[in-house]
Amino acid sequence: MDLLSWLVPWEFSPALLLCFAVGIYLFVRGQRVHRVSTVRKIFFWTGLVLLYLSMHTLLDYYAERMFFMHRIQHLVLHHLGPLVLMAAYPGSVMRAGLPLTWRSALRRFNQTVPGRALIATLTNPIFVPALFVFLVIIWLIPSVQFYSMLDWRLYRVMNWSVVISGFMYWNLILDRRPSPPAAMSPGGRVISPIVTMAPQMVAGAVIAFTEKDLYPLFDLCGRAIPMEAVTDQAIGGLTMWIPAAMTEVVGLLVALKTVMRLSAKGRWGNGLTLATRQALEAQEAKTAKQSHDKQGEQGVPGTHRH
16 A cells, blocks of 8 residues: 555545644734744644544544554544644634634624633633543543444544644643733643643553453454454553653643743742733733734734734
């Protein structure tokens, strides 16, 4: 089988292609307003490629017929892909890529009660990490796994849900700002990966060392690679246990670096006085106004880079 054959979608998804196309368009267009470093561009395109390869190529076929490939797929969809892509901090760039009328409408919506409620939910420092872990564990329950792998609609809900929760989670952890305006405190960003990785490691260890076939579905559908069910299951459990945990350690180290940087600048901890906080808020408001005025003149809206 040649390399191009691996890029052929196992199950073609117009909705998925549309999401990728819109994201690429907004990011590229937003670069007219925001100066995006080469490193950020590399993170964005690498994360995008990782997600696409995991969801819309022949690899998806193997994920449906091998448990360990399924866990590798979710390692990318839930952890690695969103982590790498969000390390590009694409939000401000993509908002800048919106047409002016859309950007104004989005700003007005964010000021309404439903808009503020939606933002509060999507950035809640308790709900988002809990959802992040929940969507790992719930799809591993054997009965849930059985039906989600057989029903193509549930299968897509499963994959889309872990990707979206991954974006929500890493958006909080990788935030480089003090709190406020960031939703999660710098210390919370360090602690959260420790808390969220623990139940995933336990689940991975249980699956890896269980000598009973927990997921007979893969035998029922026929394994793509000749392998004993327990071996397949053990490799899948180890994938959850070690690589997934290491990915969260990377996020933890990034958050720790943010804490050290903010502390050194007096923007977190004992050094963050009331006067400092007020000065920072005034400076951020001034920068946002200047950025908005400049973007209005250029005809391409945007927000200040955090």
